[in-house]
Amino acid sequence: MIRSALLCVVLALGGYASATWLTHDFQVWTAEGARRLDVALAPVATPAVTAEGPGIAPQPLPQLLAPSESVTVVDFVYTRCQTVCLALGGVFQQMQAQLRAAGSGDAGASRVRLMSISFDDRDSNSDLQAYAARLRADPQWWRFVRIGNPLERQRLLVDFQVTVVADGHGDYEHNAALLVVDRQGRLVRIFDYAEQQLALDYARYLASGVAL
Numbered sequence: 001m002i003r004s005a006l007l008c009v010v011l012a013l014g015g016y017a018s019a020t021w022l023t024h025d026f027q028v029w030t031a032e033g034a035r036r037l038d039v040a041l042a043p044v045a046t047p048a049v050t051a052e053g054p055g056i057a058p059q060p061l062p063q064l065l066a067p068s069e070s071v072t073v074v075d076f077v078y079t080r081c082q083t084v085c086l087a088l089g090g091v092f093q094q095m096q097a098q099l100r101a102a103g104s105g106d107a108g109a110s111r112v113r114l115m116s117i118s119f120d121d122r123d124s125n126s127d128l129q130a131y132a133a134r135l136r137a138d139p140q141w142w143r144f145v146r147i148g149n150p151l152e153r154q155r156l157l158v159d160f161q162v163t164v165v166a167d168g169h170g171d172y173e174h175n176a177a178l179l180v181v182d183r184q185g186r187l188v189r190i191f192d193y194a195e196q197q198l199a200l201d202y203a204r205y206l207a208s209g210v211a212l
Helices: 002-022 031-041 061-065 084-105 127-133 150-159 191-209
Strands: 052-053 058-061 070-075 112-120 142-146 164-166 170-175 176-179 186-192
Touching: 002 176, 031 186, 052 112, 052 127, 058 061, 058 142, 061 142, 070 084, 070 191, 084 112, 112 191, 127 142, 176 191, 186 191
Parallel strands: 070 112, 112 142
Antiparallel strands: 052 058, 052 142, 070 176, 164 170, 176 186
16 A cells, blocks of 8 residues: 555656656647747757748848848748648738838838748749739738758758648648747747737837847
């Protein structure tokens, strides 16, 4: 009886310790939550991979993400997607409308940009251009890019902890989120796409001159 009780106590303590470690002292309970907490605690430098897109010559991605010390809200998509990418496109359309409405009179909004990065090696610059046109993306606010080198593309996905899994039918399962990259080209926050207003407000706050 005593031995059984002691065993239960040991197992309970072990379970508690494991849960504490896995959940960052119970601050998160999911892998996505852990990803967001990790980034908030330790911003991630954008790797120097080469990006290009419609009207955008090949250049280091960090250079594209922080032009004139802008803050950029990023999502990862592919043009053949008929599900979550369309939802992300709708979110960016609404963000673009808010930024355009604020205009140059708002110091924060004027330095916020949107960027959609394709992770599908089938997407060409012309595919991205057609996709941007369908979404009525204004290149002043919202740009589309691709990472042509497969190894560099994978490095970016790993560094930003973006999960992309081919479903075997030409499509992908992937996590959908809004990633905020600061004026130094660092990934500093990750928001669920349902938190679009929070993500945009945070980006405008950073762009107004607040340093982390």
